[in-house]
Amino acid sequence: MLPKDPVMLLSVVNMKLRDAYASLDALCDDLDVSRGEIEAALAEIGYAYSAQSNQFI
Secondary structure: OOOOOHHHHHHHHHHHHHHOOOOHHHHHHHHOOOHHHHHHHHHOOOOOEEOOOOEEO
8 A cells, every 4th residue: 555645656656667567557456456546646746757867767
């Protein structure tokens, strides 16, 4: 389960993208979570997913 707090979510998602997943879609599929919800939560704190670097920046 992913944290609800956006700052903690950012940390966990970027760590998982770095260590275990080749893309945000792969992470979402494997964890059965909504990509849109993750992107919306992190957009609220000024972050967007970069496919090129496979992280939220």
